[in-house]
Amino acid sequence: xxxxxxxxKNKPPLLNEITKGVLRENPVFRLxxxxxxxxxxxTSVENSLGMGIASTFVLLSxxxxxxxxxxxxxxxxxxxxxxxxxxxxxxVVHMVxxxxxxxxxxxxxxxxxxxxxxxxxxxxxxxxxxKRPPFPSVLDGLGMGIGYTVALVSIGLVREVLGSGAILGFxxxxxxAYIRPLMIMILPPGGFFxxxxxxxxxxxxxxxxxxxxSTGDTDLCxxxxxxxxxxxxxxxxxxxxxxxTTPMDPEQAKHHKRGDSE
Amino acid sequence: xxxxxxxxxxxxxxxxxxxxxxxxLCPFLGVSKNIKTALGMSYAVIFVMIISTAITWPLFxxxxxxxxxxxxxxxxxxxxxxxxxxxxxxxxKKLIPPLYSSLGIFLPLITTNCAILGLTxxxxxxxxxxxxxxxxxxxxxxxxxxxxxxxxGIRTKLEHSEVPRMxxxxxxxLVSASLIAIAFYGFKDLIEQLFG
Numbered sequence: 001x002x003x004x005x006x007x008x009k010n011k012p013p014l015l016n017e018i019t020k021g022v023l024r025e026n027p028v029f030r031l032x033x034x035x036x037x038x039x040x041x042x043t044s045v046e047n048s049l050g051m052g053i054a055s056t057f058v059l060l061s062x063x064x065x066x067x068x069x070x071x072x073x074x075x076x077x078x079x080x081x082x083x084x085x086x087x088x089x090x091x092v093v094h095m096v097x098x099x100x101x102x103x104x105x106x107x108x109x110x111x112x113x114x115x116x117x118x119x120x121x122x123x124x125x126x127x128x129x130x131k132r133p134p135f136p137s138v139l140d141g142l143g144m145g146i147g148y149t150v151a152l153v154s155i156g157l158v159r160e161v162l163g164s165g166a167i168l169g170f171x172x173x174x175x176x177a178y179i180r181p182l183m184i185m186i187l188p189p190g191g192f193f194x195x196x197x198x199x200x201x202x203x204x205x206x207x208x209x210x211x212x213x214s215t216g217d218t219d220l221c222x223x224x225x226x227x228x229x230x231x232x233x234x235x236x237x238x239x240x241x242x243x244x245t246t247p248m249d250p251e252q253a254k255h256h257k258r259g260d261s262e
Numbered sequence: 263x264x265x266x267x268x269x270x271x272x273x274x275x276x277x278x279x280x281x282x283x284x285x286x287l288c289p290f291l292g293v294s295k296n297i298k299t300a301l302g303m304s305y306a307v308i309f310v311m312i313i314s315t316a317i318t319w320p321l322f323x324x325x326x327x328x329x330x331x332x333x334x335x336x337x338x339x340x341x342x343x344x345x346x347x348x349x350x351x352x353x354x355k356k357l358i359p360p361l362y363s364s365l366g367i368f369l370p371l372i373t374t375n376c377a378i379l380g381l382t383x384x385x386x387x388x389x390x391x392x393x394x395x396x397x398x399x400x401x402x403x404x405x406x407x408x409x410x411x412x413x414x415g416i417r418t419k420l421e422h423s424e425v426p427r428m429x430x431x432x433x434x435x436l437v438s439a440s441l442i443a444i445a446f447y448g449f450k451d452l453i454e455q456l457f458g
Contacts, residue, residue: 032432035291036376040284080344083374087337095333110383113336117376119288188282189443196436200428 017136021143027120028151029202034120037111038152039191045168048156049149050104054097054112056145058089059121063129063141065089070130082125087116120144158194159185266397268457269390273401275449279377280409281442286377290410291435293368300414301407306368308403311381313350314343315399318382319392339382347373377406412442 027033034055041051065085066073073081094112097105105112115121124144129137160166163185165173173181184190279285286307293303318339326332351369354362372378381402385395416438425434 032291036284036287039287079373080341083340083344084337087340091333091336094336110380110387113383114285114376114380116336116340117374117379119374122374184444187447188284189440189447191284192436192440192443196429196433196440199436200433203431203433204428 017139018143021147042156048152052149060141063137066125066129067134067137270401274405285380294414304407
């Protein structure tokens with residue numbers, strides 16, 4: 001652990017683009033982005049996996065296209081342009097799932113079109129792909145997508161095991177056994193609960209890895225700390241703090257929104 | 263009239279957008295640290311929900327669907343919502359400055375709020391008529407406000423309570439959200455009880 005921490009430059013930089021999304025900057029547990037589908041569809045491992053793969057595909061392709069067009073899109077209209085690119089790929093994914101996996105389409109429902117407004121995808125386009133060449137951007141999309149899938153599947157696993165006593169549909173606790181599955185875990189309250197506990201563990205783990213160096217960033221959208229524009233994208237994260245101390249005046253808000261402050 | 267009331271109450275309590283459908287979690291967790299910002303955000307969400315429903319429903323049913331363009335739904339809707347938010351912001355700034363100063367900060371933030379896009383897609387999926395969609399929008403907005411305000415009340419209390427170090431911040435907030443969700447789950451049979 002320690003040697004890894006001391007010499008991160010020894011790792012090939014491209015490999016780093018992939019691995020950072022899985023643990024260190026895990027989109028769900030560390031950056032807290034894209035948590036709406038992370039709670040809504042994770043009632044079973046199968047659904048989580050489907051959602052994770054669909055999101056990974058969109059992330060990867062959107063990152064590639066945004067990166068290729070990064071010198072063409074004028075910076076003033078970049079956010080709408082990114083949204084159009086993303087929603088185009090979401091439509092593709094939606095049609096593929098409708099055609100080949102009708103069951104998955106049934107259980108994911110409106111959360112497939114809602115991949116469009118998943119903060120991770122727009123966030124990666126804005127923070128990473130719009131400033132870097134295509135190859136690293138694709139790797140970044142792949143890494144973040146894998147990290148997202150891993151997070152979804154781990155939430156789904158806990159919920160499926162506790163909630164319906166099964167893994168991937170294989171029942172190992174029968175419904176009339178002495179120990180009954182906790183139905184509440186696959187209901188909405190269970191989603192919040194399991195996610196809360198897993199975030200606590202992720203905080204603990206990263207604290208240990210980084211040797212307790214003030215990682216108690218209990219604030220939302222840790223991603224917004226590095227890059228201010230992330231908070232704009234992610235529907236109001238981290239606004240809570242700022243609004244409490246000094247209310248942002250409209251002009252400043254506008255400025256902030258355009259992302260010109262960089 | 264009865265159908266309208268059923269739609270309204272089920273959107274507010276039974277199928278609460280935040281606590282049951284998990285839509286709009288970012289602002290739910292992000293701006294719920296005090297009640298004042300929670301209210302401001304909720305007003306902006308209700309406002310945008312109503313106008314975006316008023317525009318996307320006719321757009322889908324009179325333009326996209328008759329021309330076999332239903333598959334363009336996601337692209338068109340997000341485009342409409344994004345531009346609508348921009349236009350509303352400009353209008354409010356020119357015409358109603360007091361309203362702008364209270365909602366202005368929140369408006370740009372809700373373009374990518376999944377509650378708005380989710381609402382407009384749900385209206386189409388559920389096959390609601392125009393009036394039903396509008397009522398659904400109002401109900402969804404009020405439900406969002408209810409969840410947000412209740413939650414911010416709890417979070418202000420949480421700030422003064424001693425929480426184990428590991429659970430501080432977001433984890434404890436999520437566990438309390440889980441408890442509110444359990445309370446809302448109690449409304450499950452309310453609609454049949456009231457209107458059944």
